[in-house]
Amino acid sequence: MELYHPPGSGITRRQMLLGSLAAVGGVAAAGALAGCTPASAASNGVNQLAFWHLLSGGDGINMAGLVDKVNGLHHGYEATQTVLAWGAPYYTKLAMASVGGRAPDTAIMHASRVAGYAPGGLLDPWDLDLLAENGVHQSDFLDRVWAKGGLNGTQYSIALDSHPFIMMYNTDVADQAGVLGADGQLAPIDSPDQFLEIARAMQAVTGKHGLSYGYLGDGAQMWRLFYTLYKQHGADFDLSGAKAKVDEDAAVSSLQFVQQLLDGTICTPSGDYGTAVSEFMSGESGMFFTGVWELPTAKNAGIPFDAQPIPTLFGTPAAYADSHAFTLPHQSSPNEQQRRATYRFVADILTSSLAWAEAGHIPAFQPVVQSPEYQALLPQAHYAPAAEILNYDPEAWFTGSGSDFQNYFLETVQGVYLDGSDPAKGFDAFVKRVNVQLSKPNPV
Numbered sequence: 001m002e003l004y005h006p007p008g009s010g011i012t013r014r015q016m017l018l019g020s021l022a023a024v025g026g027v028a029a030a031g032a033l034a035g036c037t038p039a040s041a042a043s044n045g046v047n048q049l050a051f052w053h054l055l056s057g058g059d060g061i062n063m064a065g066l067v068d069k070v071n072g073l074h075h076g077y078e079a080t081q082t083v084l085a086w087g088a089p090y091y092t093k094l095a096m097a098s099v100g101g102r103a104p105d106t107a108i109m110h111a112s113r114v115a116g117y118a119p120g121g122l123l124d125p126w127d128l129d130l131l132a133e134n135g136v137h138q139s140d141f142l143d144r145v146w147a148k149g150g151l152n153g154t155q156y157s158i159a160l161d162s163h164p165f166i167m168m169y170n171t172d173v174a175d176q177a178g179v180l181g182a183d184g185q186l187a188p189i190d191s192p193d194q195f196l197e198i199a200r201a202m203q204a205v206t207g208k209h210g211l212s213y214g215y216l217g218d219g220a221q222m223w224r225l226f227y228t229l230y231k232q233h234g235a236d237f238d239l240s241g242a243k244a245k246v247d248e249d250a251a252v253s254s255l256q257f258v259q260q261l262l263d264g265t266i267c268t269p270s271g272d273y274g275t276a277v278s279e280f281m282s283g284e285s286g287m288f289f290t291g292v293w294e295l296p297t298a299k300n301a302g303i304p305f306d307a308q309p310i311p312t313l314f315g316t317p318a319a320y321a322d323s324h325a326f327t328l329p330h331q332s333s334p335n336e337q338q339r340r341a342t343y344r345f346v347a348d349i350l351t352s353s354l355a356w357a358e359a360g361h362i363p364a365f366q367p368v369v370q371s372p373e374y375q376a377l378l379p380q381a382h383y384a385p386a387a388e389i390l391n392y393d394p395e396a397w398f399t400g401s402g403s404d405f406q407n408y409f410l411e412t413v414q415g416v417y418l419d420g421s422d423p424a425k426g427f428d429a430f431v432k433r434v435n436v437q438l439s440k441p442n443p444v
Helices: 014-024 055-073 090-101 111-120 129-135 142-148 171-176 194-208 219-232 248-261 272-279 292-301 336-351 354-358 380-386 407-418 423-438
Strands: 047-053 077-085 105-111 161-170 287-289 305-309 319-322 324-327
Touching: 014 324, 047 055, 047 336, 055 077, 055 292, 055 336, 055 354, 077 336, 090 105, 090 324, 105 336, 111 142, 111 194, 111 324, 129 142, 129 292, 129 336, 142 287, 161 171, 161 219, 161 292, 161 380, 194 248, 194 423, 219 287, 219 407, 248 272, 248 407, 272 287, 287 292, 292 305, 305 380, 319 380, 324 336, 324 423
Parallel strands: 047 077, 047 105
Antiparallel strands: 105 324, 161 287, 161 305, 161 319
């Protein structure tokens, strides 16, 4: 089978300029990229694969174990990991590697970043026929998750997971507050007022706070909650034109509710993320707004807890999320044998992703989610429905995890959270900042 190469897949002058500017600016030293040219097949017929990712901490340990596991399957490859710093440094180095002919065989990107990379030719598309030969099909993924990896009908990333913003809760506190249902899980909550009432009931039990939510100096944490609530209004946030198209009423309503939460009783008005984690893990609050990545922390804390999607308070089920996704950084003349081994490696990771689920992430590969083994994982199975209602960042070249987009939200809206500033003015300032970016061309 011939591997598919899109028209105009060579490196453009603009991409060369990007590489030059990044190098001059010192964003990524040449030494950091040394030795990253994909290795050819070894004499024993095992293809040596270069695999880049930005997963550190517990995620990094789990990924290392997963790579060791699939390497042990002896499917004709041996993948070697290169772990780079999370955020802008990683994405800059990935772009430079594609431009400079040193791209790894595969790399993890956040799915929300694909829209900024694929148009400039920095990613090669996936051959869906070759994926199918390895047992991976579009039908194995939720529609929202699959669609986020595509652009203009071409698939540029294959999701490993989704990692939504969810709600953990202390089951002992909830029981004492009288808010558990007959099934031992939190009774349904379907309105802002009901949520506030339950949070106050939990605060009466803990004597400190009903909810832990840290955001201070953290645009990502601010945005995750805001965008969850905003999308629960059924509102659009469209960045496809010259100006952002937004629903100001939905935004103001969402921000006003956040202000109600940050009243000093339900939740501290000035807490950072680390403080929120510590508070919930020590049993000083009843609920916790966080990401699925904190599951190992909660389990290690030894507290009685469960988790679920954030309750639908404004009518439309919705959750903010992103996905770690496999990409093919651009190679001008990919070796067919090497590419085939890469597809086998990615397929093996996907089919083995129950181990990834054990760390909290929701596998994107639905045969794993639907397996009895996954359904027996708790609380993972209780919050897995969040993957069906997830919402990625609004699509634009400057949005996505590790970008500056969420920092713009921090710069313009933190006062709304912190000192009760006017939500309408804060959101308007954010939209104006976004419109400045929309007026600029994609640098890649």
